Amino acid sequence: MLIEEYFDFLASDDIRVKGTRVGIESILYEYIYRQRSPEEILKHFSTLTLDQIYATILYYLTNKEAVDKYITDWLEWSHQQRKAQELNPHPASIRLQKIKMERQKNGTKISH
Numbered sequence: 494m495l496i497e498e499y500f501d502f503l504a505s506d507d508i509r510v511k512g513t514r515v516g517i518e519s520i521l522y523e524y525i526y527r528q529r530s531p532e533e534i535l536k537h538f539s540t541l542t543l544d545q546i547y548a549t550i551l552y553y554l555t556n557k558e559a560v561d562k563y564i565t566d567w568l569e570w571s572h573q574q575r576k577a578q579e580l581n582p583h584p585a586s587i588r589l590q591k592i593k594m595e596r597q598k599n600g601t602k603i604s605h
Contacts, residue, residue, distance in 0.1 A: 496555065499548040506566060510545050518567040520549045521560070 500517065501509045508517045515538060523529045523537065531546045538546070553560045582590075 496548055496552050499545060500552065506563070506570075508563070510541060510549065513540050513545075515541060516567075517549050517552065517560070518564055520546055521553050521564055524550055524553070525564070 499511055501511050503509060509515060510517065510520070520534055520538070520541075523534045524531075529537075531543060531550065534546050535541065535543050
């Protein structure tokens with residue numbers, strides 16, 4: 494089996510593990526930035542097999558320059574999305590933040 498057969502190339506900025514909704518960026522973030530082993534990554538992605546995780550890492554290692562750009566673009570897009578959410582929070586988030594502030598003001602303990 495060719496390594497590319499493990500993936501669905503939906504767009505230049507959207508590569509998924511075949512048969513799943515998991516993007517390669519999710520696996521590679523765990524591997525590169527959190528320095529998790531394939532076995533540790535597997536614990537976080539119950540829909541994947543160890544074979545798929547190793548294939549993703551191999552794809553990264555054999556296409557490092559292109560995948561580094563892919564991940565850099567994804568990280569930048571993620572950062573922009575978080576910034577946009579902070580500037581324009583969802584009404585439910587505003588309500589929850591207001592409730593939290595009121596409880597803190599009244600000394601009510603907030604349970605998680």
